[in-house]
Amino acid sequence: MRLHDLVAPILIKQLIGSDEVHIDSVTADSRNVRPGSLFVALRGYTVDGHDFVRGAVEAGASAVLVEEAFEGLAAPQIIVRDTRAVIAVLASVFYRHPSKSMKVIGVTGTNGKTTTTHLIEAILSDAGHKTGLIGTIKTRIGDREFENANTTPEALELQATFREMLDIGTEYPVMEVSSHAVELNRVAGVDFHTAVYTNLSQDHLDYHNTMEEYRLAKAKFFSRLGNTYEDAADRNKAAIINADDEHAEYFLKATTAQTLTYGIDKEADLRAVNVKIEADGVSYRVLSYAGEETFRLQMTGKFSVYNALAATAAALVQGISLADIKKSLERVSGVNGRFESVQAGQDFAVIVDYSHTPDSLENALKTIREFAKGRVTCIVGCGGDRDRTKRPLMAQIAEQYADLTVITSDNPRTEDPDAILDDMEAGLADVVKSRYVRITDRREAIRYAVERAKADDVILIAGKGHETYQIIGRTKHHFDDREVAAQAIRGELA
Numbered sequence: 001m002r003l004h005d006l007v008a009p010i011l012i013k014q015l016i017g018s019d020e021v022h023i024d025s026v027t028a029d030s031r032n033v034r035p036g037s038l039f040v041a042l043r044g045y046t047v048d049g050h051d052f053v054r055g056a057v058e059a060g061a062s063a064v065l066v067e068e069a070f071e072g073l074a075a076p077q078i079i080v081r082d083t084r085a086v087i088a089v090l091a092s093v094f095y096r097h098p099s100k101s102m103k104v105i106g107v108t109g110t111n112g113k114t115t116t117t118h119l120i121e122a123i124l125s126d127a128g129h130k131t132g133l134i135g136t137i138k139t140r141i142g143d144r145e146f147e148n149a150n151t152t153p154e155a156l157e158l159q160a161t162f163r164e165m166l167d168i169g170t171e172y173p174v175m176e177v178s179s180h181a182v183e184l185n186r187v188a189g190v191d192f193h194t195a196v197y198t199n200l201s202q203d204h205l206d207y208h209n210t211m212e213e214y215r216l217a218k219a220k221f222f223s224r225l226g227n228t229y230e231d232a233a234d235r236n237k238a239a240i241i242n243a244d245d246e247h248a249e250y251f252l253k254a255t256t257a258q259t260l261t262y263g264i265d266k267e268a269d270l271r272a273v274n275v276k277i278e279a280d281g282v283s284y285r286v287l288s289y290a291g292e293e294t295f296r297l298q299m300t301g302k303f304s305v306y307n308a309l310a311a312t313a314a315a316l317v318q319g320i321s322l323a324d325i326k327k328s329l330e331r332v333s334g335v336n337g338r339f340e341s342v343q344a345g346q347d348f349a350v351i352v353d354y355s356h357t358p359d360s361l362e363n364a365l366k367t368i369r370e371f372a373k374g375r376v377t378c379i380v381g382c383g384g385d386r387d388r389t390k391r392p393l394m395a396q397i398a399e400q401y402a403d404l405t406v407i408t409s410d411n412p413r414t415e416d417p418d419a420i421l422d423d424m425e426a427g428l429a430d431v432v433k434s435r436y437v438r439i440t441d442r443r444e445a446i447r448y449a450v451e452r453a454k455a456d457d458v459i460l461i462a463g464k465g466h467e468t469y470q471i472i473g474r475t476k477h478h479f480d481d482r483e484v485a486a487q488a489i490r491g492e493l494a
């Protein structure tokens with residue numbers, strides 16, 4: 001592709017050299033530069049991509065896209081105000097706008113993104129559609145699956161993924177859209193067909209500073225939806241909003257697309273009534289403009305009803321019947337690491353869950369309280385190099401709902417594991433010591449809880465869900481809560 005054509009849609013401050021060169025790859029990582037590459041310098045959190053511009057040209061870059069001019073550079077330079085803002089547009093142009101030829105469904109919100117995307121994907125593929133998936137657990141393109149560094153990939157990787165999906169005939173990419181992704185313009189060039197909002201609660205305040213900023217990042221996603229009504233596919237573009245969430249009105253206002261609401265407590269286009277939560281599932285009746293059905297899910301908790309309602313709304317918009325949606329959702333046994341139960345022949349319950357925010361932890365524990373016959377133990381930690389303000393809150397929530405709380409390590413990353421536990425313990429200052437224990441080693445914490453469990457008790461192991469590793473320092477060690485719990489139950493950890 002000619003550089004001239006590639007950069008045609010962007011506002012250029014200055015062009016140094018010729019834009020007639022040929023570009024056959026675009027990258028923001030100097031380590032991937034080869035002859036024919038356009039290197040885009042991004043200012044990161046750890047380093048500045050501009051420091052690698054000269055190196056990129058030495059490695060053969062055919063041109064660079066930068067925010068400041070470099071003297072005596074042996075390659076053409078395109079200078080723009082904000083490279084991060086234009087990279088998403090470039091990525092879409094370079095891969096020939098694949099999102100325009102598919103119906104991209106994006107799910108955003110603090111909790112429930114992974115679960116909801118999996119549910120939507122299950123319904124659509126049961127209905128005979130070719131789907132793709134992008135999110136926390138994995139990306140799936142046709143039969144090819146791989147793990148991601150981030151929940152939502154950077155724009156170039158995202159558009160390359162869309163291109164590959166389109167080339168094999170995918171109709172529906174279903175993806176998680178994190179607030180970081182919106183803020184960092186990872187999804188700016190994506191033509192979404194359906195946008196789903198789950199909820200908003202505290203997380204990532206290390207990054208977004210205030211809840212208001214965090215909410216704005218999510219709102220940007222909805223404000224980009226709509227405004228095009230060129231063909232039939234555009235016409236049923238929709239924003240799907242959780243009516244029970246306190247920010248519902250805000251998101252409804254943020255979009256010009258058609259909207260569909262879902263809820264349990266408040267009036268909504270899709271409403272669940274008669275919600276009955278049990279240990280092995282939840283049942284409810286959906287009242288909607290598309291009819292009524294009683295659902296019996298294999299997943300439990302009120303939050304599962306919300307995720308299922310969101311998925312139901314997203315599927316109704318695509319023209320799938322409520323009866324077919326019911327069949328698909330009832331077939332789903334659960335999502336990897338989300339409220340997953342560990343069975344190793346014990347007479348108490350062990351549940352592994354990815355609750356790593358105050359809100360999700362509270363939901364998980366409230367749900368357990370609804371069916372637990374015996375004592376409830378909560379094993380919980382907080383990730384290092386992440387939002388510190390959630391630490392005391394998560395410890396408090398665990399202590400409030402559980403009979404025994406074991407605070408332990410999650411992924412300490414580059415922080416001192418004990419300093420993280422100090423932050424958590426600060427939330428337990430008024431709590432009698434017998435209600436909680438502090439065990440830094442996660443394996444030991446799980447063993448401690450399992451050894452003390454009696455018939456009918458419930459142990460919640462929160463925070464890591466599907467993760468099969470623990471990051472200590474910069475090293476990823478193999479660690480799987482489900483595996484460790486089973487070993488503890490079988491007495492193999494002693």
Ligand SMILES: CC(=O)N[C@H]1[C@@H](OP(=O)(O)OP(=O)(O)OC[C@H]2O[C@@H](n3ccc(=O)[nH]c3=O)[C@H](O)[C@@H]2O)O[C@H](CO)[C@@H](O)[C@@H]1O[C@H](C)C(=O)N[C@@H](C)C(=O)N[C@H](CCC(=O)O)C(=O)O
Pocket residue numbers: 028029030031041042043044045046047048049052136149150151152153154178179180181184
């Ligand atoms: C805060 C954040 O989002 N950071 C992302 C960012 O890292 P960074 O800003 O530190 O990048 P950097 O290392 O400073 O590099 C800056 C630029 O220089 C380039 N570079 C660097 C070195 C070199 O030799 N040559 C070179 O060209 C890099 O390719 C990059 O373009 O760019 C990286 C490369 O794309 C991302 O992997 C990284 O995500 C990190 C792993 C991360 O932890 N992100 C989290 C906070 C995140 O995004 N989470 C959300 C939500 C999670 C949820 O679901 O709750 C997500 O979507 O995953």
Ligand SMILES: Nc1ncnc2c1ncn2[C@@H]1O[C@H](COP(=O)(O)OP(=O)(O)OP(=O)(O)O)[C@@H](O)[C@H]1O
Pocket residue numbers: 109110111112113114115116136151176198199303304306307337338339353354355356359360361363364465
């Ligand atoms: N709708 C919901 N509301 C509140 N909590 C939820 C909801 N759905 C799931 N949870 C809880 O949050 C945890 C994470 O769920 P899930 O992985 O689906 O969310 P996510 O938004 O993808 O999270 P992440 O941002 O970490 O990728 C679950 O293990 C469960 O405890």
Ligand SMILES: N[C@H](CCC[C@H](N)C(=O)O)C(=O)O
Pocket residue numbers: 151356382383384386410411463464467
């Ligand atoms: N996508 C989230 C996952 C957190 C999971 C938890 N186990 C942790 O490590 O904090 C993040 O990177 O903030």
Ligand SMILES: [Mg+2]
Pocket residue numbers: 113114115135136137151176
């Ligand atoms: Mg997720």
